[in-house]
Amino acid sequence: xxxxxxxxxxxxxxxxxxxxxxxxxxxxxxxxxxxxxxxxxxxxxxxxxxxxxxxxxxxxxxxxxxxxxxxxxxxxxxxxxxxxxxxxxxxxxxxxxxxxxxxxxxxxxxxxxxxxxxxxxxxxxxxxxxxxxxxxxxxxxxxxxxxxxxxxxxxxxxxxxxxxxxxxxxxxxxxxxxxxxxxxxxxxxxxxxxxxxxxxxxxxxxxxxxxxxxxxxxxxxxxxxxxxxxxxxxxxxxxxxxxxxxxxxxxxxxxxxxxxxxxxxxxxxxxxxxxxxxxxxxxxxxxxxxx
Ligand code: NAP
Numbered sequence: 001x002x003x004x005x006x007x008x009x010x011x012x013x014x015x016x017x018x019x020x021x022x023x024x025x026x027x028x029x030x031x032x033x034x035x036x037x038x039x040x041x042x043x044x045x046x047x048x049x050x051x052x053x054x055x056x057x058x059x060x061x062x063x064x065x066x067x068x069x070x071x072x073x074x075x076x077x078x079x080x081x082x083x084x085x086x087x088x089x090x091x092x093x094x095x096x097x098x099x100x101x102x103x104x105x106x107x108x109x110x111x112x113x114x115x116x117x118x119x120x121x122x123x124x125x126x127x128x129x130x131x132x133x134x135x136x137x138x139x140x141x142x143x144x145x146x147x148x149x150x151x152x153x154x155x156x157x158x159x160x161x162x163x164x165x166x167x168x169x170x171x172x173x174x175x176x177x178x179x180x181x182x183x184x185x186x187x188x189x190x191x192x193x194x195x196x197x198x199x200x201x202x203x204x205x206x207x208x209x210x211x212x213x214x215x216x217x218x219x220x221x222x223x224x225x226x227x228x229x230x231x232x233x234x235x236x237x238x239x240x241x242x243x244x245x246x247x248x249x250x251x252x253x254x255x256x257x258x259x260x261x262x263x264x265x266x267x268x269x270x271x272x273x274x275x276x277x278x279x280x281x282x283x284x285x286x287x288x289x290x291x
Contacts, residue, residue: 018071032280112147114259136203149179207236
């Protein structure tokens, strides 16, 4: 918003469609960015029950929104409702950003690129030729796996509690990214995988409530970069263990901000003020209601 709280007939609208959307930070940091750049734009939470998803996406067009983000649980389900999707979305079968351009709804996925930006900007790390141990095989893991595969990593070990989902993610990587990854059961001895990996990524929800992943933590050391896609709490038990052992650690706040910054650029055509977005998100996370 060009002026805090001011909305008028010229205001351009964007938002986020999801359910139940209770803890989304996107309106906070996107509106902070609009305010900072004096753009007369407004980002709204659009809480949408499953039965109304089709109507809500129709509403993007009907109400002349510039675009929307799509979050859980609709990243896959929204695809048939769009006119076109980018190659990234096809690989991972998920859309997190829609842009209404010349009357057409175009789907993008900025999650994977957001993750790569996090590594580059906050750890000065290029993934090329690195070995990656990716824990998880859900939506976030798919986006990260496709992004790191395309960015030239040498190996990916996909570790998951439900082994068949690890296998299925490896099949997607082979088919869509021509990358041969190795599926691993989370209950297997993971010692050699942790020892071999340069980058360890937690893309499961384990750690949000302080739970520990069953990993051989003693094998983590100062040569590792350990990333957790979780950002609340800011330090999961995995990151605490890794930091204790002098590994470099990153939480998921950067991925959230960078994927949002990429959506911002798709909609507005302008570079997002990421520092402003970070400050707004951190301030909101420090408020007791976000805990
Ligand atoms: P999802 O599709 O539901 O996948 C959940 C994953 O967690 C699956 O691999 C699941 O394994 C695993 N899992 C859940 N409970 C487990 C347990 N008790 N033990 C072992 N594994 C368990 O969710 P998602 O969308 O991928 O999100 C995963 C995490 O990433 C969430 O914490 C989310 O907040 C975070 N995330 C962060 C960002 C960001 O921008 N920072 C973006 C997206 C997601 P099974 O296959 O065995 O069920």
